[in-house]
Amino acid sequence: MDHSAEYTKAKALPQLSTTLTPDVFIAGSGPIGATFAAELHRINPKLKILMTDIGGLDTAVPGSHKKNSIDFQKDIDRFVHIIQGDLSTVSVPVTNVPVTNADPEVFLPWYEDIKVKIGTDPNGRASKWFVRNNQNPEQKPEFNLGAEAVTRCVGGMSTHWTCACPELHPELERPRLEADDDKNNAEWTKLYKRAKELIGVGDTQFSESIRHQLVLDTLIKEFPAVGQIPPREFKALPLACERDTDDPRYVTWHSAHTILKTLGAALKVDEEEVVRAGDFFELYPNTRCTRVWQLPNKGEIDFVECTRLRLGKVDTNVQVKAKVYIIAAGAVGTPQILANSFFAKEQELPALGKYITEQTMAFCQIMLYRDLIAGVREKPKPEWQKRVEDHIRDFPLDPIAMPFDEPEPQVTSPISKEHPWHTQASYSNQNSRRIHRDAFSYGKVGATIDSRVVVDLRFFGRNDPVETNTLTFSNIHRDGYDMPQPTFHFQMTAHSRKESGLMMADMTNVATKLGGYLPGSEPQFLEPGLALHLAGTFRAFQPGTKANPPNPSDNAKDFSVVNENSQVHGFTNLFLGGNGIIPTAFAANPTLTSMCYAIRASTVIAEKAK
Numbered sequence: 001m002d003h004s005a006e007y008t009k010a011k012a013l014p015q016l017s018t019t020l021t022p023d024v025f026i027a028g029s030g031p032i033g034a035t036f037a038a039e040l041h042r043i044n045p046k047l048k049i050l051m052t053d054i055g056g057l058d059t060a061v062p063g064s065h066k067k068n069s070i071d072f073q074k075d076i077d078r079f080v081h082i083i084q085g086d087l088s089t090v091s092v093p094v095t096n097v098p099v100t101n102a103d104p105e106v107f108l109p110w111y112e113d114i115k116v117k118i119g120t121d122p123n124g125r126a127s128k129w130f131v132r133n134n135q136n137p138e139q140k141p142e143f144n145l146g147a148e149a150v151t152r153c154v155g156g157m158s159t160h161w162t163c164a165c166p167e168l169h170p171e172l173e174r175p176r177l178e179a180d181d182d183k184n185n186a187e188w189t190k191l192y193k194r195a196k197e198l199i200g201v202g203d204t205q206f207s208e209s210i211r212h213q214l215v216l217d218t219l220i221k222e223f224p225a226v227g228q229i230p231p232r233e234f235k236a237l238p239l240a241c242e243r244d245t246d247d248p249r250y251v252t253w254h255s256a257h258t259i260l261k262t263l264g265a266a267l268k269v270d271e272e273e274v275v276r277a278g279d280f281f282e283l284y285p286n287t288r289c290t291r292v293w294q295l296p297n298k299g300e301i302d303f304v305e306c307t308r309l310r311l312g313k314v315d316t317n318v319q320v321k322a323k324v325y326i327i328a329a330g331a332v333g334t335p336q337i338l339a340n341s342f343f344a345k346e347q348e349l350p351a352l353g354k355y356i357t358e359q360t361m362a363f364c365q366i367m368l369y370r371d372l373i374a375g376v377r378e379k380p381k382p383e384w385q386k387r388v389e390d391h392i393r394d395f396p397l398d399p400i401a402m403p404f405d406e407p408e409p410q411v412t413s414p415i416s417k418e419h420p421w422h423t424q425a426s427y428s429n430q431n432s433r434r435i436h437r438d439a440f441s442y443g444k445v446g447a448t449i450d451s452r453v454v455v456d457l458r459f460f461g462r463n464d465p466v467e468t469n470t471l472t473f474s475n476i477h478r479d480g481y482d483m484p485q486p487t488f489h490f491q492m493t494a495h496s497r498k499e500s501g502l503m504m505a506d507m508t509n510v511a512t513k514l515g516g517y518l519p520g521s522e523p524q525f526l527e528p529g530l531a532l533h534l535a536g537t538f539r540a541f542q543p544g545t546k547a548n549p550p551n552p553s554d555n556a557k558d559f560s561v562v563n564e565n566s567q568v569h570g571f572t573n574l575f576l577g578g579n580g581i582i583p584t585a586f587a588a589n590p591t592l593t594s595m596c597y598a599i600r601a602s603t604v605i606a607e608k609a610k
């Protein structure tokens with residue numbers, strides 16, 4: 001579709017009542033948008049930065065982690081409801097099951113005498129049920145990433161994330177940024193260091209915990225790193241959080257706010273909920289970035305069209321004219337904005353929404369063996385001694401000799417050639433939200449199981465990027481925010497399927513070293529998309545690899561959307577950020593790596609925005 005001419009047609013342009021003129025525009029206030037803002041400010045404090053987010057200000061401290069509330073510090077099980085509430089499913093297939101016991105006199109679309117004017121469904125199915133409740137008639141259920149979801153609020157998903165921040169494995173997962181091996185390694189080392197500083201990553205926040213040590217010590221004993229073939233490493237999971245120094249029972253979880261704090265000026269919120277830092281940073285919540293506009297076929301963005309959805313001048317279309325434009329609206333929202341923009345035929349991005357990846361997840365919850373729990377009482381490690389004795393003294397009837405608020409385990413076994421998946425042993429109950437438990441066993445488990453003996457095992461598997469796995473945007477249907485409705489077409493390759501089988505076998509093997517399954521949480525694969533690590537939707541070019549994946553053509557545009565500096569092919573001033581940029585199959589949690597891309601791009605952007 002050649003829409004470029006429309007730019008000149010006044011009627012194609014919305015009424016733009018306000019014009020804002022920052023140096024840099026950023027769509028999306030998640031951790032990646034925040035990284036761009038922080039890095040750009042660090043490089044050039046004079047730059048004026050304007051950010052918008054389609055979501056509202058959910059937290060009093062803009063973009064902070066909701067788990068920091070005392071409510072969830074006291075009872076982590078309650079946090080699962082927050083996560084659930086924060087996630088909006090991306091694509092819901094239409095349900096065809098009619099409600100047949102409704103009052104026969106009410107409006108029911110299948111009565112033939114009701115001449116419902118029916119729309120056409122490109123897939124020729126289900127259209128008579130019309131679009132409602134956010135259902136997507138274009139979504140084939142068997143190819144869906146049914147649990148894939150987005151979060152719309154200031155701070156994005158980092159207001160609820162688990163904060164796991166591993167690096168990608170140099171050979172098994174990590175994309176390439178430089179053609180030369182040494183330069184590539186040095187670049188990643190530098191970027192990971194900076195990313196960890198920005199979001200505050202450590203691996204000792206849980207190391208004192210009895211529960212943590214119990215799990216880690218057991219796994220190290222069962223899978224000795226030396227002498228075992230293949231070797232296996234278990235260690236503390238790197239996490240973006242810090243244990244409070246004044247009250248070590250509590251943890252401050254890091255988020256977009258942690259990154260924005262490095263701007264060095266206090267974030268102030270005005271009556272219209274606009275967030276400002278000094279005179280150089282502004283963030284408009286409830287403000288949709290609708291599309292980018294360019295001078296016809298110039299490959300240079302002229303302005304972005306934004307709409308304030310609430311507060312302030314409601315429904316005002318705002319024109320933002322900047323020198324550089326960054327879209328960091330998540331793995332779905334970013335390509336959605338591009339799909340909603342009018343690009344000329346020769347500017348279209350053939351790889352947009354192709355070669356998408358999402359991790360396969362195996363999950364179970366186990367209850368620790370009685371020997372392990374009894375050992376805490378009978379043979380406590382010297383560093384546990386005082387805590388154990390105090391607890392026995394204060395709670396002589398408690399059968400478990402460790403404090404009630406002993407922090408959860410946070411253990412990982414990083415990906416390796418022999419075990420090409422990412423492993424987390426922790427406790428957050430996060431995934432039990434999607435697990436079926438019948439009322440009987442649920443009630444029973446809830447009442448009689450002590451969460452101190454429960455460990456979640458979560459294994460994340462890689463999926464190969466293939467051209468046929470796609471995220472497309474409808475020309476007909478719109479989502480609840482009046483943006484093009486996304487549709488998934490996703491199937492695992494034979495190689496990835498095999499790898500997930502081995503991963504499941506490995507998870508059950510690890511589980512049996514620690515305990516028995518919690519009834520209702522036996523080993524299972526979770527619904528595709530539940531990892532919430534969707535990637536590849538606007539994948540980056542990898543220098544030094546002729547074509548990736550090999551062979552489609554030598555034209556970078558056919559298999560990547562941005563170059564190695566996050567700049568969109570064919571555009572001088574348009575940059576993208578977020579997990580959608582990662583072009584490789586990977587098993588680890590992606591946010592830290594996406595931050596690296598944003599940090600690298602910021603150097604190029606700061607130069608252009610001068």
Ligand SMILES: Cc1cc2nc3c(=O)[nH]c(=O)nc-3n(C[C@H](O)[C@H](O)[C@H](O)COP(=O)(O)OP(=O)(O)OC[C@H]3O[C@@H](n4cnc5c(N)ncnc54)[C@H](O)[C@@H]3O)c2cc1C
Binds near residue numbers: 161289430
């Ligand atoms: C339960 C859970 C656990 C997780 N655990 C981990 C973990 O341990 N480790 C890890 O690495 N990752 C984890 N993640 C994923 C992690 O949160 C994301 O990788 C990260 O937040 C991505 O950052 P982002 O800034 O690219 O996108 P997001 O955080 O999704 O932010 C994008 C922002 O863009 C906004 N937006 C969307 N469309 C528009 C538009 N049109 N205009 C303006 N704004 C728009 C959204 O409102 C949102 O605020 C987890 C996520 C969840 C929900």
